[in-house]
Amino acid sequence: xxxxxxxxxxxxxxxxxxxxxxxxxxxxxxxxxxxxxxxxxxxxxxxxxxxxxxxxxxxxxxxxxxxxxxxxxxxxxxxxxxxxxxxxxxxxxxxxxxxxxxxxxxxxxxxxxxxxxxxxxxxxxxxxxxxxxxxxxxxxxxxxxxxxxxxxxxxxxxxxxxxxxxxxxxxxxxxxxxxxxxxxxxxxxxxxxxxxxxxxxxxxxxxxxxxxxxxxxxxxxxxxxxxxxxxxxxxxxxxxxxxxxxxxxxxxxxxxxxxxxxxxxxxxxxxxxxxxxxxxxxxxxxxxxxxxxxxxxxxxxxxxxxxxxxxxxxxxxxxxxxxxxxxxx
Numbered sequence: 565x566x567x568x569x570x571x572x573x574x575x576x577x578x579x580x581x582x583x584x585x586x587x588x589x590x591x592x593x594x595x596x597x598x599x600x601x602x603x604x605x606x607x608x609x610x611x612x613x614x615x616x617x618x619x620x621x622x623x624x625x626x627x628x629x630x631x632x633x634x635x636x637x638x639x640x641x642x643x644x645x646x647x648x649x650x651x652x653x654x655x656x657x658x659x660x661x662x663x664x665x666x667x668x669x670x671x672x673x674x675x676x677x678x679x680x681x682x683x684x685x686x687x688x689x690x691x692x693x694x695x696x697x698x699x700x701x702x703x704x705x706x707x708x709x710x711x712x713x714x715x716x717x718x719x720x721x722x723x724x725x726x727x728x729x730x731x732x733x734x735x736x737x738x739x740x741x742x743x744x745x746x747x748x749x750x751x752x753x754x755x756x757x758x759x760x761x762x763x764x765x766x767x768x769x770x771x772x773x774x775x776x777x778x779x780x781x782x783x784x785x786x787x788x789x790x791x792x793x794x795x796x797x798x799x800x801x802x803x804x805x806x807x808x809x810x811x812x813x814x815x816x817x818x819x820x821x822x823x824x825x826x827x828x829x830x831x832x833x834x835x836x837x838x839x840x841x842x843x844x845x846x847x848x849x850x851x852x853x854x855x856x857x858x859x860x861x862x863x864x865x866x867x868x869x870x871x872x873x874x875x876x877x878x879x880x881x882x883x884x885x886x887x888x889x890x891x892x893x
Contacts, residue, residue, distance in 0.1 A: 565577050565578075565639075565642055565643060565644060565648050565662065565665070566578060566664070566665060566666065566667060567595075567599045567602070567661065567665055567666045567667075568666070568667045568701070569596060569599055569600070569666060569667065569668050569704060569705050569708075569717075569721075570667045570668055570671060570699050570700045570701060570702075570704055570721065571700060571701025571702035571703070571704070571706055572585065572592075572701065572702060572706045572707050572708075573585070573586070573592050573595050573596045573599070573705060573706075573707065573708045574586075575595075575638060575639070575642040576642075577642050577643040579643070580643060582642060582643065584638055584641060584642045586634075586635070586638060589707070589710075590615050590631055590710075591631060591634060591635065591638075592707050592708045593614060593615050593708045593709075593710035593711070593714065594611065594614070594615060594628075594631050594632070594635060595635055595638075595708070596705045596708030596710075596713075596714045596717075597610075597611060597614045597708075597710075597711070597713040597714055598635070598650065598657065598659040599659065599661075599666060600705075600713055600714060600717045601659070601713065602659045602660070602661045602665065602666070603658070603659070603660070603661070604658065605653055605655060605656050605657070605658045606656050606657055606658065606713075607655050607656040608625060608628060608655065608656050608657075609656075610656070610711075610713065611628055611656065611657065612624045612625075612628055613711055613712070614710050614711035614712070614713050614714065615627075615628065615631070615710055615711070617710070617711060632650055632652075632657055635650060636649075636650055648660065648661055648662055648665070667699045668704075668721060670696075670699060671696045671697075671699050671700075671724070671728075672724070674692050674693070674695050674696035674699075675692075675693065675696045675724070675727075675728050675731070677692050678690075678692035678693040678696065678728075678731060678732075678735065679731060682731065682734065682735045682738065683738075686735045686736075686738035686739040687735075687739045689731075689732075689735035689738075689739075690732060690735045690736055690739055690741070693728055693731060693732040693735060694732065696728055697725070697728055697729065697732065700725060703718065703722070704717070704718040704721035704722060704725075705717060705718045705721075726756065726759065729752060729762075730761045730762070730765065733745055733748070733749060733762075733765045733769075734765065737765065737768055737769060737772070742768070742769040742770075742772040742773055743769075743773055745765075745769055746766065746769050746770060746773065749762055749765055749766040749769060750766065753766065753785075757789050757793065758789060758790060758793050758794060760786060760790070760798060760799055760801065760802055761801070763782055763783070763785070763786040763798075763802060764801055764802055764805050766779075766782050767779040767780075767782045767783060767802075767805050767806075767809065768805070770782060771809050776809060779809055780806065780809060780810075783798065783802060783805070783806050786798050786802060787802075
């Protein structure tokens with residue numbers, strides 16, 4: 565039996581191919597919270613707060629007990645042998661699970677295995693990370709975000725998913741798949757427009773494809789979006805990437821072509837919205853770029869020089885302020 569939370573919460577018996585989804589919203593929230601805290605005691609108070617928040621029923625303890633009884637029946641229907649069970653304690657409930665019990669646990673293990681071999685066998689890392697990301701069926705704990713337990717876990721899992729995608733495309737670059745990943749990175753930027761790492765990975769991929777103007781244009785897109793959305797300039801990593809592209813010989817050459825150059829689009833989990841994809845579809849691709857390379861290089865060099873001067877000026881002012889503070893003491 566496996567408990568799945570990388571998408572809508574459900575119970576799955578892999579031996580019989582049986583999939584059971586709790587029908588009621590409170591049942592889904594309760595199952596999600598117990599799976600997130602599997603192996604740990606969850607107090608009655610926390611579970612009541614998870615299910616009803618500030619508006620509990622007249623007798624919340626009895627209502628919670630009834631929902632737990634229904635979940636136990638679901639486990640029986642899913643073929644539980646007793647290893648997967650909900651125990652009652654004086655202070656709350658505890659879900660016991662078997663080995664490899666959640667898709668989230670398997671996701672984390674595959675990601676760790678991929679990270680472990682990224683330097684020595686990037687193709688293997690790509691394969692493992694694709695397997696990990698293929699476990700996602702939608703937003704984590706979809707339909708179960710009732711209270712703090714599930715909300716916090718869903719946010720953490722989404723961050724883990726984005727980090728896994730960053731690692732996947734880093735491995736793809738190491739494996740020489742730069743031609744294959746530009747489209748997927750464009751799509752990711754559309755879905756995550758202020759995630760600087762995706763811009764940086766796309767810049768590297770485009771530059772290795774011989775598309776320097778588009779790589780520099782990607783930096784400008786990042787700068788504009790970050791200024792519009794967050795009111796900040798790109799971070800140090802993107803600045804360094806621009807410098808490496810503008811300085812011949814500083815950018816790391818592309819590795820030899822990988823033995824298997826299969827497209828990696830299947831690594832992207834389903835998303836609930838299409839707005840990001842529509843934005844990504846308008847991004848420049850291939851021959852659609854109309855930048856004049858000479859003017860673009862000159863303008864970016866001027867911008868980098870200005871940023872460097874601003875950073876030096878800020879450092880001087882900080883030193884002066886520190887000295888004044890020390891003198892005042």
